[in-house]
Amino acid sequence: MKPDLVSRQPTLQESIFSVMTRLALNHNAINLAQGFPDFDVPAELVEMVHRYMREGHNQYAPMPGVAALRRAVADKIFREHGRIYDPETDLTITAGATEALFAAILAAVQTGDEVLVFEPWYDAYIPAIGYAGGTARTITLHPPKFEIDWSEVHKKITPKTRMIILNSPHNPTGRMLTASDLDALTEITADSQILLLSDEVYEHIIFDGRSHLSLAGRPELAERSFVISSFGKTFHATGWKTGYCAAPAEMTLELRKAHQFITYAVNTPVQYMYAGALKNTGWFASLPGFYQQKRDFFRDLMKTSRFRLLPVEGSYFQLADYSDISDDSDMEFCRRLTIETGVAAIPTSAFYMQNPGQRLIRFCFAKKEETLQRAAEKLCRI
Ligand SMILES: Cc1ncc(COP(=O)(O)O)c(C=O)c1O
Structure with missing residues (x-):
């Protein structure tokens, strides 16, 4: 049969x-x-990947990522947003931001949990919430400004709300979170069990002198956030599928449980290459x-x-x-x-x-x- x-x-x-x-x-x-x-x-990145391949970096990387790359990511985040992430316990290299999103949602969302998502959204969030057994609750952003109405967010929060997903700069609207958005988010989540997932893959593609406001830069938010980014966007290399998640140790521990059985580890020579490339400010x-x-x-x-x-x-x-x-x-x-x-x-x-x-x-x-x-x-x- x-x-x-x-x-x-x-x-x-x-x-x-x-x-x-x-x-x-x-x-x-x-x-x-x-x-x-x-x-x-850039040709020099291709050359560096070749070099690491020729030097024999062709076997499994450590499960959380090559140590030098996690160190380089920690240094970069500290340089840009002033937060110290411990490479040993707080940083995980993933197969693109997509895997980080999936692992974070699987790690944190359980059957019956609700996740607040702003629409329009990047299309990976809803399926991941579904596979985790959670329910997506949507908040619609309206053109032309697509601003977040925080009073609506407040109304949508229930005792079941486990996570809010943010994305800035935002795909597809191109909108960025402002300091007052982060103030509102801080106020809304204070004294709650709500976790945050911040998709920041376009962190360096920003215009007209704006600054990217990472959730890593706000201690009250960072302590409850999975901050996710992608080298694919930053280095014009979407096909190399390498990204990372920065999160407090207890959250990272859970994320790594998912990561180790989704991919175990990410391709080794590319990680070594990025460890060097990230130093080029x-x-x-x-x-x-x-x-x-x-x-x-x-x-x-x-x-x-x-x-x-x-x-x-x-x-x-x-x-x-x-x-x-x-x-x-x-x-x-x-x-x-x-x-x-x-x-x-x-x-x-x-x-x-x-x-x-x-x-x-x-x-x-x-x-x-x-x-x-x-x-x-x-x-x-x-
Ligand atoms: C908002 C957003 N998040 C995540 C991703 C996925 O990134 P990656 O290719 O590193 O998996 C993309 C890719 O288009 C995206 O636009």
């Missing part, structure tokens, strides 16, 4: 990023959909300017289009309102944009529990100037 596999997540579908990327490939469209650069990682200093130039270049090219572009404070995403062009749903609009115009984008309804009926799509501008130029020429014609 053929056994039935009863789906644990029957409503879960293929990620919109895979769907749109496939459509882009099938129709030879310019892919401004999925969030990855179309330019290469000039690289971090250059990133805001590098991406701001791309944001401004794309926005400038799009000035003559009929899209209305929303403000972008951080991340490498640009939301665009197409309501002057079409009444189609965002999914249909993106399908036609890919097939008929030759440019792929992401329909933002994919990031909501229920389709809000907005006419907003997301472009990724982490692309070469020639790619942005070719895409904008097509987009300005419609």
Whole structure:
């Protein structure tokens, strides 16, 4: 008898990023959909990975990560946010931020727990909450500013609330948390059992002189937070899938229990390479300017289009309102944009529990100037 596999997540579908990327490939469209650069990682990083491979760093890394890399991450966080994380007990290197998110949620959320998530969201949070047996409670952020209404957050908190998930700079809106957001978060969580998960993968892709406010920088928040980031975004190397989680020792202990049986350890030569790369503070200093130039270049090219572009404070995403062009749903609009115009984008309804009926799509501008130029020429014609 053929056994039935009863789906644990029957409503879960293929990620919109895979769907749109496939459509882009099938129709030879310019892919401004999925969030990855179309330019290469710095050659010296490739050379360093080769060197560590040649030197024989090719076996399992320690479960929590190569010691030199955890030390380098601790130094970086201290440099930027003034918090001391002990590399032995508080830092774990993971297979990208995705694994860190999944391990943190599995470690902390149990059957019956509620997790507050802001929508639109990055699409990995809800499935992870589902696999952990928790329930996602959503709080909708509204365009054009997508600001958090903290009184609504307050109302949504129940005795079952175990975690709040934050993401700043935010994918897909490009919004960043402000000091007053962190004040409100501190007040709301004080004297509670609520844990925080802070997804900070775009921490260095920030514009117009803004500072990234990490939850690591606020002691009252850091003591209850899993702070997660990704070297994939920071070093243009999304395919190397390396990230980390910083959290107090008791939280890290639980996260590592999940991590050791999800992946056990992350690829060794890349970890050694990042241990060196993280010391290059000039690289971090250059990133805001590098991406701001791309944001401004794309926005400038799009000035003559009929899209209305929303403000972008951080991340490498640009939301665009197409309501002057079409009444189609965002999914249909993106399908036609890919097939008929030759440019792929992401329909933002994919990031909501229920389709809000907005006419907003997301472009990724982490692309070469020639790619942005070719895409904008097509987009300005419609
Ligand atoms: C907000 C956010 N979090 C996490 C991730 C996943 O990061 P990684 O590729 O390191 O797993 C992404 C990737 O697009 C993202 O946009």
